Amino acid sequence: MTNRLSAACLAALPEEVARPTYDRGKLDVGVVHLGVGAFHRAHQAVYTEAALAAGDRRWGILGASLRSADIRDALRPQEFLYTLAERDPAGERLQVIGALRDVMVAPEDPGRLLETMARASVKIVSLTVTEKGYCHDPATGALREDHPDILHDLANPARPRTAIGFLAEALARRRAARLSPFTVLTCDNLPSNGHTVQRVLARFAALRDADLGRFVADAVACPCTMVDRIVPATTPEDRERTAAALGALDAWPVATEPFTQWVIEDRFCQGRPDWSIYGAEFVADVAPYEAMKLRLLNGAHSSLAYLGYLAGYATVAEAMSDPDLSAFVTALMTEDALPTLRVPAGADVQTYIEALLARFRNPALKHRTRQIAMDGSQKLPQRLLGTIRDRLAEGAPIARPALSIAAWMRYVTGIDEHGGPIDVSDPLRDDLRRRADAAGLDARRLTPALLDVAAIFGEDLPRDRRFAAAVESALGSLIRRGTRETLRGIVRPPG
Numbered sequence: 231m232t233n234r235l236s237a238a239c240l241a242a243l244p245e246e247v248a249r250p251t252y253d254r255g256k257l258d259v260g261v262v263h264l265g266v267g268a269f270h271r272a273h274q275a276v277y278t279e280a281a282l283a284a285g286d287r288r289w290g291i292l293g294a295s296l297r298s299a300d301i302r303d304a305l306r307p308q309e310f311l312y313t314l315a316e317r318d319p320a321g322e323r324l325q326v327i328g329a330l331r332d333v334m335v336a337p338e339d340p341g342r343l344l345e346t347m348a349r350a351s352v353k354i355v356s357l358t359v360t361e362k363g364y365c366h367d368p369a370t371g372a373l374r375e376d377h378p379d380i381l382h383d384l385a386n387p388a389r390p391r392t393a394i395g396f397l398a399e400a401l402a403r404r405r406a407a408r409l410s411p412f413t414v415l416t417c418d419n420l421p422s423n424g425h426t427v428q429r430v431l432a433r434f435a436a437l438r439d440a441d442l443g444r445f446v447a448d449a450v451a452c453p454c455t456m457v458d459r460i461v462p463a464t465t466p467e468d469r470e471r472t473a474a475a476l477g478a479l480d481a482w483p484v485a486t487e488p489f490t491q492w493v494i495e496d497r498f499c500q501g502r503p504d505w506s507i508y509g510a511e512f513v514a515d516v517a518p519y520e521a522m523k524l525r526l527l528n529g530a531h532s533s534l535a536y537l538g539y540l541a542g543y544a545t546v547a548e549a550m551s552d553p554d555l556s557a558f559v560t561a562l563m564t565e566d567a568l569p570t571l572r573v574p575a576g577a578d579v580q581t582y583i584e585a586l587l588a589r590f591r592n593p594a595l596k597h598r599t600r601q602i603a604m605d606g607s608q609k610l611p612q613r614l615l616g617t618i619r620d621r622l623a624e625g626a627p628i629a630r631p632a633l634s635i636a637a638w639m640r641y642v643t644g645i646d647e648h649g650g651p652i653d654v655s656d657p658l659r660d661d662l663r664r665r666a667d668a669a670g671l672d673a674r675r676l677t678p679a680l681l682d683v684a685a686i687f688g689e690d691l692p693r694d695r696r697f698a699a700a701v702e703s704a705l706g707s708l709i710r711r712g713t714r715e716t717l718r719g720i721v722r723p724p725g
């Protein structure tokens with residue numbers, strides 16, 4: 231039986247494994263992070279690790295899970311140490327990360343998490359709670375005031391369930407204690423993510439108390455960020471491979487790619503770690519970086535997820551090995567999305583796109599199409615519908631992005647091309663399924679039935695004849711000819 235990863239066994243790890251060299255016992259908790267999943271542990275925590283290693287002890291991270299106890303239970307026996315495995319075809323680089331000092335499970339004791347967030351030493355509360363964690367309407371970006379968890383948190387401010395409820399109550403307590411607010415740092419793939427969280431949070435706070443609402447809108451810094459690193463869910467093979475390489479058992483390592491990027495609007499109320507040590511870029515305006523990433527990387531990713539899944543590919547790398555699918559996403563990026571972008575100063579977008587294609591092809595990552603397909607209702611607006619709106623306004627063709635939307639529609643029917651079930655995971659799943667069942671597998675009925683979901687498509691797109699016709703025609707082809715034939719037709723049109 232192998233040892234468990236722990237501070238005591240760090241010295242005995244193989245020489246090539248990087249590890250904390252600072253005294254973890256001397257760290258203050260300066261950051262509370264809500265949603266301590268694989269992405270946070272492979273991204274922000276690694277940047278923070280570099281700042282700690284450089285000697286700034288203020289920024290230890292306390293992670294909070296808003297739902298399950300799994301991550302706390304896995305990491306507590308190993309003193310919250312975990313392994314980051316960066317993989318590409320050339321091999322693997324391992325690093326044990328020490329920045330995470332503790333993990334709290336919010337539903338077990340919401341009061342304790344609130345007390346921690348209200349402590350003076352906490353200067354930043356960061357979040358990766360996924361798109362749906364903001365309880366907003368994806369089409370408009372406004373708080374969903376009828377969201378059951380929001381109604382719960384308004385009625386029970388001291389026992390919140392949502393990230394928004396925790397942030398509002400902790401800020402209210404700090405304000406009452408005359409402490410400065412913390413910076414709210416969102417690291418989710420939302421459009422203008424800082425503005426979105428500030429809008430949603432200020433509205434929620436105002437529903438509690440008008441003064442608190444004004445305070446959130448005026449005094450709390452919510453910088454925008456663009457985050458990028460591909461981090462698939464950890465698999466049993468990842469655990470085995472890491473244990474073999476470490477000679478110690480890590481119950482929850484994270485596997486990722488060597489690439490990482492973090493662009494941050496430099497607007498913090500109470501300072502921040504020097505994340506630039508690990509390569510973070512601090513800029514005045516994140517918007518062009520964010521649009522480039524959401525429309526190129528994430529737009530291509532969601533397209534690969536739906537089309538790839540329907541065509542029978544389990545992972546992104548497998549989907550990319552299909553020449554028609556890879557030609558399709560290449561054209562989607564260069565010919566459809568790129569012309570709609572304001573390119574960040576100094577960026578070389580052709581190189582960026584080539585790097586994206588290579589990242590998607592990375593055979594060392596098993597990034598499941600099913601994982602990316604999750605929560606499409608929350609993702610489509612910023613990933614694909616922005617591109618489509620801009621192109622419609624220019625009178626430009628939209629056949630490719632319309633096919634991606636049609637593939638999402640085909641996917642959320644819940645039945646695959648062979649009649650097997652698709653396990654659709656989406657906050658709007660039941661509504662989508664009801665609409666799909668009522669329409670049947672008929673593009674003329676299914677297209678309007680799904681375009682009618684205003685939370686995704688807004689009021690404008692369903693009424694746009696060109697858009698509706700392009701989606702209907704793509705969906706009709708997916709239904710009649712199947713995904714592979716449809717792709718072949720769009721990539722290599724006859725004649």
Ligand code: CS2
Pocket residue numbers: 419457458459460461527528531532601602603609
């Ligand atoms: C993916 C993203 O799961 C998804 O929806 O598109 O998580 C993607 O891997 C990251 O945004 C990459 O930075």
